[in-house]
Amino acid sequence: MGRCYGILRQVIEAWQAKDIDRVLSFMAEDIVWHYAAAAAPPVRGKASARKLLERFQADMHGIQWRIFAHAETGDRLFVEGVDDYRTTEGHRVATPYAGVLDFRGDLIVGWRDYVDLGVAAQQKAGEPLSRQVDELLDRPLAS
DSSP, X not given: OOHHXXXXXXXXXXXXXXXXXXXXXXXXXXXEEETTTTTSOOEESHHHHHHHHHHHHHTOBSXXXXXXXXXXXTTEEEEEEEEEEEOTTOXXXXXXXXXXXXXXXXXXXXXXXXXXXXXXXXXXXXXXOOHHHHHHHSSOOOO
């Protein structure tokens, strides 16, 4: 396991434990986080990242964030995964995504997630997972 992927694994564990302070401990003060690259403006800075995480966490229960593949080169980590959770209303939301994380030392300074927000919106509204999403979820996890 590479250094950057090891750090992301710790972020995932902290997020699943709903420990926002620990998640933020892996981010640089000047982080630029495109949580939905090209679809929404980025979050800039740790204080703004905290607000986003608090907003996300309020409606995410039983979080099963999983990584299917990853590649690391220098201080850059590429991942393919899924954010899988239940909303407060009990709807399952499983959004496959690809992400790129940039590191400065052991801190994340750039984070770009490429995700289809339309898929997430449909699932939040109570629509079932589509066949193509099911297929993307039924794969072995990365080690």
